[in-house]
Amino acid sequence: RHRPRLQASRPAGSPTLCGYVASRVEDCFSSAIAGRCGSCSMVAICFHLSFLSVLVVVILSCVGEHARAQEHVRAEVKDDEDGGDDTLLVGERDGGVGVPTVRSEAVVMNDGTVHVLVDHNFTQIRSISTEFPYLGSSPQPSDIASFRPLGGGRFDEYKSGDSPYLISRHLRDQSDDLARKRRTFVVDAMKHAWSGYKTFAFGHDELLPVSRKGANPWGGMAVTLVDSLDTLWLMGLTDEFYEGRDWVRDHLDHDNVETVSVFETTIRSLGGLLSAYDLSMDYSFLEKADDLGCRLLGAFDTPSGIPYGQIHLGSGVASNIAWIKTSALLAEYSTLQVEFRYLAKVTGDSRYAEKSEKIFDILEKLQPPSGLLSLQTLNLQKEARQRGSHVSFGAMGDSAYEYFLKCWLQGGRTQSKYRMMYDKAIQGMHDELLQRSSPSGLVYVAEKMKDTLLHKFDHLVCFLPGTLALGAATDPYGIESPRAKRDMQTARALAYTCHEAYARTPTGLSPEIVKFKEGSDMYVETRDSHYLLRPEAVESFFVLHQITGDPIYREWGWEVFLAIERFCKLPVAYGSYKNVLDPKAKPDDRLESFFLAETLKYLFLLFNPDTDLDIVNKHVFNTEAHPLRLLSEVEEVGKPPYSAQVNVAENDGSLDIIADLREELRVAEETIAAQAAQLEHWKAKMAAQAAQLEHWKAKALRQQEANNTL
Secondary structure, eight states: OOSOOOOTTSOTTOOOHHHHHHHHHHHHHHHHHHTOSSSOHHHHHHHHHHHHHHHHHHHHHHHHHHHHTOOOEEEEEEOOTTSOOOEEEEEOOTTSOOOOOOEEEEEEOTTSEEEEEOSTTSOOEEEEESOOTTOOOOOOTHHHHTOOOOOSOSOGGGTTSOOOBOOOHHHHHHHHHHHHHHHHHHHHHHHHHHHHHHHHHTTSSEEETTTTEEEOTTSSSOHHHHHHHHHHHHTTOHHHHHHHHHHHHHHOOGGGOOEEEHHHIIIIIIHHHHHHHHHHOOHHHHHHHHHHHHHHGGGGOSSSSOOOSEEETTTOOEEOOGGGTTEEEHHHHTSOHHHHHHHHHHHOOTHHHHHHHHHHHHHHHHOOTTOOOOSEEEOSSSSOEEESSEEOSSTTTHHHHHHHHHHHHHTTSOOHHHHHHHHHHHHHHHHHTEEEOTTTOOEEEOEEETTEEEOEEEGGGGGHHHHHHHHHHTOTTOTTSHHHHHHHHHHHHHHHHHHHHHHTSTTSOOOSEEEEETTTEEEOOGGGOOBOOOOHHHHHHHHHHHHHOOTHHHHHHHHHHHHHHHHTBOSSSBOOBSOTTOTTOOBOSOBOTHIIIIIHHHHHHHTOTTOOOOTTTTEEEOTTSOEEEOGGGOOOOOOOTTOOOOOTTTOOSHHHHHHHHHHHHHHHHHHHHHHHHHHHHHHHHHHHHHHHHHHHHHHHHHHHHHHHHO
């Protein structure tokens, strides 16, 4: 009785039998009581009761067919505030990681659409399709050689952040079966990359895949090896994993490493060691991680508490990077907390958490009403201050906003100020930076300098769809809240734009930066046309698939993988691509460690329906894709027995003494080496003289024998 009747304008074929019966019974009884059905109300009531009994028989006879014609799903529905169409957002993933949703009735029609009864009064209807048209076929090795990008604009129904297809259990099962087959190809790609590194650069920071030799741009800490360890573990490549473990245990030595980036060393090396420990519980990784973390703490010893950008791991001398001597970069000093907080919990050394969390305490005070922080912060005076007005979710700003959310998740969602800092920034992004291109209507996030928008979109910004989806799935107000629905829709729309950045190029690879101009949509400048094998797009595809279950993200990820295989694969590993606008260009002699650590890992996880990683409830990924359990799941094991004992946090002069001793040791070693070389020289000279003497002895003996014969 309490549901308004469905109108006759409902789509043809809509199963309105129950609604029709309810309305007819109500009309009958109302008419009978009012005496409008005949001269006698009792006669009318009896007549209508008879009519009702006939309808009940009809209903019972149709139950079987009606049940087969409808499918109930759990779905969360967006009710647009502007009165526009309602949008089906997410479906629940059976046996996977899902999000809280509201139950709505979705009835499958004969024409292949689904009519979703949206609100609790069942007065609104939203039609979506049950036929997902994009599911690929079983992968074949020939797919790579024959790969040709199909261009952009093929998935326009996803452009505005809608979810136009019913994600049924049958579709999810089909997608999972296909993903397992694709997963094998990603593992083979990792084997190929690791084999090249092991053969030509084992123990070096990076492989030069064209030159076929190693290089050490990160201080000589075997960064690619350490960065790849958890990828090897997750893929089940245990032989390769333990080869790497043995090298770390026996040869990794931070004592001889010179000046390195605090940020890059933290996310790649420290994060890699901690994740390898978290997955394998091998104590050798934790010992090296504690040693490295202890050395990095020296960078936090600034007047303001905002750390320096670089540090000499051997001496502990720290400074800001050369081109901004008085400032620190937002993304660098705000992307250390996940790693140092984990290290604090597992070792029991509170300094790691205190030093890194102090940064967020400072930023909470500096954060403006918009939530958008400047890319540079003055850090050499007692109180840190923002410098400049440039704000960006791309280079130099991106991962700060990611870590606001992830630290809140890592701490069990108890430190509310981190979530508030994140939500404040995301609100500012929606208010000031979110744009839509013309004429295609692509959603993107611009940058801002003072009051001027810069319509550029870094590949790095493609981390944001995944972060927004994760934030929506864990929103304290629930997935049904207007804020969560808004963020989820923005996440999907941005993910579509990231896919378009790949799909619109002749190679199917994304440039480093795309720009937007009124009337000309997305375009690429030559200087920005390179592809560094970056992971951000496939990272967001993975997160969105984990949360929504929509197979479209696997299809987009597979296109990216095929493009990498087609244009970036070399006889030895892979190389970044010079110009994504030129299919005839060749890969560069460069292979960043994040290709193995992030890009291949996220692709593997995207195609791995059997993973135990739970990004909503149990794990948090650092910005280099190193998964760590939440702090509540981690047990303290104490300090390793051979960790560095110098308290570099206080820097009480011990570092200077150690530096002097190291210099004296270096001089002594050089002196000993010179003396050893001199000794070897005299040994060689004496050996030559002895040989000469033996020669003359033999000659004299022969002369004497000749004389005796005469």
